[in-house]
Amino acid sequence: MADNAITCTGVTVRFGDFVALDDVSVAFERGRIHALVGQNGAGKTTLARAIAGLEAVSEGSISSNGEIIPNGDVIASRERGIEMVHQSFALPPSMTVAEALEYGSTVKGGRSFTRRGLNARWQKYLDASRVSVRAGEKLRNLPVETMQSIEIARALAGDARILILDEPTAVLPPESVGRLFEQIRRLKAAGVTVIIVLHKVREVLEIAETVTVLRRGKLILETVEASGVSVADFTEAIIGGSDAAAAGVAPGTSPVASDDLAAIGLDLGTHAATEFVDTATGESLVRLVGVTSASSSGGPGLHGVDLELFGGQIVGVAGVEGNGQVALAETIAGLSEVRDGQVELIGESATRLDPLRRRGLGLRIIPFDRNTEGLSRSSPLWQNWAIPLLVGARRRRGYVRTGVLRKEAESAFQEWDVRFTSVNQNASELSGGNAQKVILARELDADARVIIAAQPTRGLDLGAVEFVWRALRRARDSGAAVLLISSDLDELMEICDRIIVVYAGGIALDTARPFHIAEIGSAMTGVSA
Amino acid sequence: MIDVIAAVWQSATPLVLAALAGALAQRAGIWHLGLGGLMSIGAMLSVVLAKETGNIPIALIGACFAATVVSALMWFVIVKLSANPIIVGIGVNALGLGGTILGIVAIYGAEGTVKSDVGIPRVFDAVPGPVGQLSLIAVATPFLAVLVWWFVCRTRIGLQITATGDFPFAARSAGISTSRMRLYALLLGGVLCGLSGAELSLGTLQSFSPGMEAGRGLIAFAAVILGAAHPLGSVAAAVFFGAVNYFGIWAQLNWRGVVPTEFMLMLPYIVTIIAVVITARVRGASKSFNLVEMRDG
Numbered sequence: 137m138a139d140n141a142i143t144c145t146g147v148t149v150r151f152g153d154f155v156a157l158d159d160v161s162v163a164f165e166r167g168r169i170h171a172l173v174g175q176n177g178a179g180k181t182t183l184a185r186a187i188a189g190l191e192a193v194s195e196g197s198i199s200s201n202g203e204i205i206p207n208g209d210v211i212a213s214r215e216r217g218i219e220m221v222h223q224s225f226a227l228p229p230s231m232t233v234a235e236a237l238e239y240g241s242t243v244k245g246g247r248s249f250t251r252r253g254l255n256a257r258w259q260k261y262l263d264a265s266r267v268s269v270r271a272g273e274k275l276r277n278l279p280v281e282t283m284q285s286i287e288i289a290r291a292l293a294g295d296a297r298i299l300i301l302d303e304p305t306a307v308l309p310p311e312s313v314g315r316l317f318e319q320i321r322r323l324k325a326a327g328v329t330v331i332i333v334l335h336k337v338r339e340v341l342e343i344a345e346t347v348t349v350l351r352r353g354k355l356i357l358e359t360v361e362a363s364g365v366s367v368a369d370f371t372e373a374i375i376g377g378s379d380a381a382a383a384g385v386a387p388g389t390s391p392v393a394s395d396d397l398a399a400i401g402l403d404l405g406t407h408a409a410t411e412f413v414d415t416a417t418g419e420s421l422v423r424l425v426g427v428t429s430a431s432s433s434g435g436p437g438l439h440g441v442d443l444e445l446f447g448g449q450i451v452g453v454a455g456v457e458g459n460g461q462v463a464l465a466e467t468i469a470g471l472s473e474v475r476d477g478q479v480e481l482i483g484e485s486a487t488r489l490d491p492l493r494r495r496g497l498g499l500r501i502i503p504f505d506r507n508t509e510g511l512s513r514s515s516p517l518w519q520n521w522a523i524p525l526l527v528g529a530r531r532r533r534g535y536v537r538t539g540v541l542r543k544e545a546e547s548a549f550q551e552w553d554v555r556f557t558s559v560n561q562n563a564s565e566l567s568g569g570n571a572q573k574v575i576l577a578r579e580l581d582a583d584a585r586v587i588i589a590a591q592p593t594r595g596l597d598l599g600a601v602e603f604v605w606r607a608l609r610r611a612r613d614s615g616a617a618v619l620l621i622s623s624d625l626d627e628l629m630e631i632c633d634r635i636i637v638v639y640a641g642g643i644a645l646d647t648a649r650p651f652h653i654a655e656i657g658s659a660m661t662g663v664s665a
Numbered sequence: 666m667i668d669v670i671a672a673v674w675q676s677a678t679p680l681v682l683a684a685l686a687g688a689l690a691q692r693a694g695i696w697h698l699g700l701g702g703l704m705s706i707g708a709m710l711s712v713v714l715a716k717e718t719g720n721i722p723i724a725l726i727g728a729c730f731a732a733t734v735v736s737a738l739m740w741f742v743i744v745k746l747s748a749n750p751i752i753v754g755i756g757v758n759a760l761g762l763g764g765t766i767l768g769i770v771a772i773y774g775a776e777g778t779v780k781s782d783v784g785i786p787r788v789f790d791a792v793p794g795p796v797g798q799l800s801l802i803a804v805a806t807p808f809l810a811v812l813v814w815w816f817v818c819r820t821r822i823g824l825q826i827t828a829t830g831d832f833p834f835a836a837r838s839a840g841i842s843t844s845r846m847r848l849y850a851l852l853l854g855g856v857l858c859g860l861s862g863a864e865l866s867l868g869t870l871q872s873f874s875p876g877m878e879a880g881r882g883l884i885a886f887a888a889v890i891l892g893a894a895h896p897l898g899s900v901a902a903a904v905f906f907g908a909v910n911y912f913g914i915w916a917q918l919n920w921r922g923v924v925p926t927e928f929m930l931m932l933p934y935i936v937t938i939i940a941v942v943i944t945a946r947v948r949g950a951s952k953s954f955n956l957v958e959m960r961d962g
Contacts, residue, residue, distance in 0.1 A: 190838055210840030226835035228828045239824035240839025248820040 141166040141298050141329035142187055142218075146196035149182050149353075156182040158353040159196070164298075164346075166201075169320060169330045170359060171344030173337075173374060175597030179353040180333045181223070184300045187331070188220035189213035200298070214242055217297030221287050223306055223333075227275050233286055234258040234271040242294045265289040281312045288319070298329045305339055306595060317343045335597060337370055349373040374598065416633065417447035420483075421586050421617040422468060427477035429467045436641040437463045440477070443636065443643060445586065445617040450608060452632035453621040456660055460641040461621045462504065465590050468619070469501050470494045482585055492527060498585030502575055502592045504621075506568070510575045513564035517556055518545035520563050521578050552577035553603070569600030576607050587611055590621045605631050625656065669911075671795040675869065676914075677907020678803040679704065682861035683885035684892070684903040685813045686854030691894035692817060693850035694830030694843075698754025699739060700858055701882020702761025703732040705875075707862025709765040712873035713772060715781040724867060725785075729859030735760070736855030737848070744844045758882060766875045776875060784871040785863065800868035802860055809857070814896040826850050830894075861885075887937055891944050905940065909933040 140163040149157040157179045164170045174180045185191040187198055192208025199205060206212040227236045237258045238249070249257075251272075259271040267285045269278065278286070284304060291299055301320075305313050320330055320343060334340050340347060340362065347365060349357035356373045357365070422445035424438075431437040438460055445451055453461055466472035467479065470491040479487045482497045489497075503509035511520050519526070522541040545559050554573045556566065563571060572592065580587065589608060593601045609631065612618050622628050628635055629651050637645040637659035645659035683700045690697035711728035715721060739757055742748045770776055785800040817823040828836040829846040836843050865881070866873040884906050891905075892898030910933045917929045 188838070189840070210838065214840055220838065222834075222838060226832065226838040228831035228835050230831045231824070231827065235824050235827075236835075238821060239828045240835075240841065241821070247822070248815070250819065 139166060140164060140202075141200065142331070143199045143202075144183070144187070144196065145199070147183070147186060147193050147198060148195040149179075149186055149191060150194045155353050157186070157193075157350075160350070160353075160355045161196075162348055162355060162358050164329060164331055164348075164359065166329050167324065167327055168345045169324050169332065169343060171340045171347045171362065172331055172333045172350065173335060173340055173347055174350035174356075175335065175374060175599065178350040178597075180335075180350055181302055182353075183350065184220060184302050184331065184333055187213070187298075188218055188300055190220070214294065217295050218300065219291035219294065219296040219298070220300040221284070221291050221302065221304060223303040225283050225287050227283060227287060227290075229276040230274070232272050232274055233262070233269055233278075236275055236286070237261070237271075237290050237293060240290065261293065262286075262289060265292065280307050284308065284316070292323075292328075296328060298331070299323060301330065301332045303333050303335065305334065305336065313339065335374075337367065337374075340370075414633070415448040415613055417615050419447040419615070420444055421447050421481070422619075423478070423480040424467070425478040425480075427467060427479060428475045429463050430473040430475060431463065431641075436460055437472070437475075438467060439641040441641075441643055443646075445619060447585070447615045447617050448612055449633045450612050450618040450620055450631055452628035452635040453619060453638060454625060454628055454635055454656055454660060455638035455644075457623055460638040461590070463641065464638060465501070465504070465588050465619075465621060468586070468588055469499070495524060498583050498616075500579040500581075500584040500587045502572075502579055502587070502589040504590040506571050506575055511563040511571055514562055516560045517549070517554075517563055517566075517574060518542045518559035520574055521545040521548060521559075524578065548577045549574065569596050569603070572596060572600060572604060576604065580607055580611055584611060584616050587616055587618045588621070589618060591623065592620070593622070593624070593627060601627075625653065629653070668795045671799055673904070673908045673911045675795065675799060675803055676911045677904045678800075678806050678868070679861045679865040679881055680885050680888060680903040680907050681806055681810065681900050682802075682857045682864065683882055684888040684899040685810060685896055686857040686861070687886050687889035688892065688894050688896050688899040689813065689817065689826070689850040689854045689857075690847075691889050692827050692830045693847045694833060695743060695750045695847060695851065696754065696886075697851075697854065697889075698751055698883070698886060699735075699757030699761075700754075700854075700861075700885050701878050701880065702754075702757035702759070703735060703855060703858035704862040704865060704882050705761030705765050705878045706735060707732045707859035708866035708877060709768055709779075709862075709873050709875075711859075711863035711867040712779050712781045712871070713768070715783050715867055715871075716779060719783050721783060721785060721867075724781075725860070725863055728863045729856045732859035732862065733852055733855030736851040736858075740848050740851045744847050761878065761882075762876060765873075769873075769875060778872050778874040780872040781867060782871075785868045798869070800864060802864040802868050806864075809860075810896065810900045813853075813857075817896050822849070884933075884937060887941055891941055902940075906933065906937060909936045 142164040144160055144162050147157055147160045148155065160179075160183060172180045172183065182191055186193050189205065189208055189210040189212060197204050197207070200216045200218065205216060205218075228239075231239070232255075234255045234257075238254060255271040262269060262271060267282070267289050269282050269286065275283065275286075284307065288299075288301075304316055308316060320332065324330055332343065334344075344362045346359040347357060347362045347370070348355070348359050349370075351374065422443070424441050424443040427438050427441045429437040436459070441464070453464065455461060463472055467474060468481075470486070470489055474487050477487075478485065481489070481494055481499060484497060486494055486497070507513055518541055522545055525541065526536060542559050549556055549559070552573050554566075554577065555570050563574065566574065587608070592604050592608070596604065608618050608620065612633075620628065620632060634646070634648045635651055635656060636643050636647075637656055639659060645656065647655065683704055686703070687697045687700050707728035710731050711724045714727045715724035718724070735757060739753055742753050743750045766776055769779060773779065785802055787797060788799055788801055788804045789796050791797065817826065825836065825841050826846045826849065828839070828841065829843045833843050836846070862878070866877065885903060888902035888906055889899045891902035892900070913929050913933045916924070916932070917926055920929070
């Protein structure tokens with residue numbers, strides 16, 4: 137047992153009545169790369185935090201090198217060389233890089249300092265860690281990749297022997313993932329034990345030596361050698377046998393296996409056109425003619441864009457983030473100022489139409505960020521669902537019958553399989569997948585004609601991804617025009633009838649099935665333009 | 666000119682000390698609206714103790730001690746009992762007003778002004794005019810301001826307090842006890858508010874009357890927001906408000922008859938609102954004060 141960097145014995149973590157981890161016993165061998173895998177809500181993050189001392193365990197114990205670590209004590213864990221890198225980063229945004237490295241430092245000395253001394257000391261460390269950033273830079277101005285590098289550097293600043301990374305790839309653009317994995321391999325070579333929380337099978341197979349799978353707080357697979365697991369076993373372990381079968385009952389879609397694999401990032405480009413039935417109605421529901429729009433915080437504006445969306449089609453928007461995806465969504469939604477050109481929605485000129493009227497025509501939006509744009513986290517679920525009706529209540533002389541709305545919300549949530557305890561609970565209490573279902577229940581009503589779905593599956597687990605896809609397909613089949621903005625090419629190639637590529641505020645490619653990944657890739661990087 | 670500066674400084678000193686206390690609390694993530702209440706308590710106790718014992722150190726220590734005890738109580742209610750800091754702050758303000766009236770009535774049998782024969786020593790006693798009026802606290806305040814700045818911005822524990830307010834999850838994940846950091850910030854703030862109150866009553870008039878705090882705590886809080894919770898920024902804002910206040914008094918004396926007195930009395934508050942609005946526009950919405958603690962994802 138002393139050979140194990142971390143040994144968890146019967147670890148149970150409860151939050152009130154909810155059991156986040158249920159009697160988990162698992163050991164992580166020293167000096168290796170261990171993947172901790174599972175769906176959202178499986179308990180991966182909770183286990184990682186329990187090891188780091190951030191979460192107290194209700195029962196059981198965690199030991200390091202054979203010695204039990206005091207329960208729920210970050211300092212005790214850090215003294216044993218256990219450091220954690222958080223998914224959303226634990227870096228106070230108002231601080232400079234050097235200040236953030238200093239405040240949590242366990243290195244003795246330097247309890248007070250001058251600004252120059254502080255910056256010089258940490259600049260030296262950053263340079264040695266190959267993080268190219270100025271120590272005096274404010275954290276809130278830095279890109280995500282740099283933040284992550286700093287967070288890792290911070291974790292390694294002490295005497296880290298066990299590094300826990302919580303979903304480090306979720307926040308990174310695909311091209312940076314390789315660099316992160318390089319660094320993890322270097323750490324392993326230096327003798328550091330790495331526990332990495334992941335949920336994409338492809339990434340697990342690429343980096344991990346052993347795999348541990350959690351499902352609903354229970355241990356399913358215990359540190360098996362990654363090389364010895366078949367993809368099918370793996371998938372079943374993650375989503376569970378019965379769930380996998382349930383996910384397959386999607387009417388009129390491609391076979392189960394292919395969907396599941398795609399959902400976990402394993403689709404290898406077998407996009408057979410034969411699986412697809414052309415459902416396009418030919419009715420033009422959205423028309424942009426020479427549209428130029430104001431630039432937004434999310435990237436450039438549109439430049440002379442011509443685009444037509446037809447009913448019964450899912451049109452995918454591919455592109456490197458920040459090339460006009462936000463502007464495209466906001467222009468159709470009526471949130472962005474159109475400087476030139478025409479916008480037509482469902483046969484009506486909508487260039488100057490406000491968002492509420494556009495909604496009245498049948499435009500529905502699943503926004504980029506479900507927590508800030510899609511939902512009011514501090515409001516009850518029924519209000520989140522009923523907001524379009526509440527805003528439209530003017531027509532009924534402002535009289536709102538909340539009891540009726542609560543009942544309607546409840547039946548809508550049941551229909552959409554939202555796991556909730558009461559319509560009065562706040563949206564903040566829902567997991568990512570359930571939160572997205574609330575938005576779907578609101579947006580994909582019977583009157584939806586045009587649906588803008590912006591990153592609807594980002595950060596969701598397999599089951600929820602499949603659910604969203606099914607909902608979009610159903611909307612398409614009922615004759616709606618769907619615009620799906622996604623940074624996941626596999627997703628686009630899986631469910632779209634047509635893909636457009638945005639590049640620098642323009643449309644660089646507009647292609648129908650069969651898709652050619654090379655063509656899309658070169659349009660995304662601006663090679664073909 | 667030097668007289669004007671000294672006069673402005675004297676009228677700004679209570680604000681500066683309270684603003685430093687507010688900035689410390691703000692850094693630790695607590696909106697400290699109870700500054701005024703703590704000032705009132707310090708103001709009353711310092712005068713009463715000075716009158717009864719004739720001993721200035723005892724008066725100052727007593728004032729600071731009482732304000733610190735109430736601060737500890739605030740911490741307990743906010744951090745341990747999870748009460749809303751805004752409501753608790755307003756409560757402390759009410760306590761400061763009501764409690765001091767009660768205290769005066771209990772000690773002297775009637776509500777009224779209490780006068781002390783001794784005051785806080787004046788450092789430049791020999792100099793005529795406003796400079797000679799500057800109390801020891803007023804002279805020490807710039808040094809205290811630098812000390813607080815150094816503590817907050819140039820020590821590891823100061824950064825830990827800042828992390829607590831800016832991103833509590835980050836602080837906790839580094840093993841920092843956010844509740845202890847908040848206690849430190851509030852206790853230090855209590856000392857500063859006690860001094861602020863003592864300066865207000867014992868430092869200038871050598872007397873205390875209930876309600877003499879007159880909204881200065883809230884002005885100090887506005888200075889914290891205006892100064893973006895930076896110790897020196899908050900001090901600068903507090904001095905600015907002190908200057909506006911001084912100008913209000915000056916204008917009452919010199920422009921009498923030209924402009925209604927009521928308008929002059931209103932002026933400092935109008936300027937305060939304008940200044941807060943302008944800085945908010947220039948700076949944009951402050952993100953760090955709105956951060957919500959991250960939860961398991």
